[in-house]
Amino acid sequence: MIIDAHSHVHDPVEAHVGLLDEAGVDRAVLFATRPHPERAGDLISLRREMAVLDEAIGGRVGSVEGYRRAWRELDAALAAQPQRFIGFLSVPLDLEPEQTAATVEREVVGRGLRGIGELTPPPGRAEVIEPVLQAAADHGGLPVVVHGFAPTTADDLTKLSALAGRYPTVPLVVSQLGGLNWMQAVELVRDTPSMYLELSTANIVFAVRLAIKEIPDRTLFGSDAPYGDPVLSRAMVERVTSPGEVRDRVLGGTIAELVGLG
Secondary structure (H helix, E strand, O other): OOEEEEEEOOOOHHHHHHHHHHHOOOEEEEEOOOOOHHHOOOHHHHHHHHHHHHHHHOOOOOOHHHHHHHHHHHHHHHHHOOOOEEEEEOOOOOOOHHHHHHHHHHHHHOOOOOEEEEEOOOOOOHHHHHHHHHHHHHOOOOOEEEOOOOOOOHHHHHHHHHHHHHOOOOOEEEOHHHHHHHHHHHHHHHHOOOEEEEOOOOOOHHHHHHHHHHOOOOEEOOOOEOOOOHHHHHHHHHHOOOOOHHHHHHHHHHHHHHOOOO
16 A cells, blocks of 8 residues: 655645646645635635645644644545545644544544644744643554654754664654755664655655665655655655565555554
């Protein structure tokens, strides 16, 4: 099974399914989203959507209604394509620990979702995800995905590694290959057994090759669609691997295990 380990709700959802079909991808991990760059038809509208993205990845809390709207979109996509999408839910990071625990139990576990993410802590404050990791551990080790590209810092990646060491039953996935800090991300994930590295947005082919070579059992094919393209992301992985067990794990086997499909 080929699984895209990183994608966001598209408008319309049928466009996303078309991309998956074109790429030969069976299923995709799906995150809720407030920005929708795929809606933009010109530079002005794209700037508007990207301003929402900057707010989200900068860890700035948006309106409650904005989150609820994103969650409703996720619900609709999962209901429309239950055989194609694997639902993850981002948990607000400004809650008290007991509120975080209740949210995970009610909104993630209670709704049958497979994991938590994509979390976007403020830059320099990766430690704020710790209550989420505790809640994930309390529910048998739910996988947790954290934004890895800018504005995530090198220090944030180090903090994530330390947190992963404290919650070894929780698979902690750093997305987007750690961004410009990809070499550090590869080292940290390699040396932290409960960490995983998702490979989307890589713009250097040998970064993907090296990551897979160093951590073949804990690297995940992902597209970050609609920002990336499943066809191109899959081609990148296949370009730097040979047919066989390692490629199969990167393209879906490992994430299938993490979400209970393996």
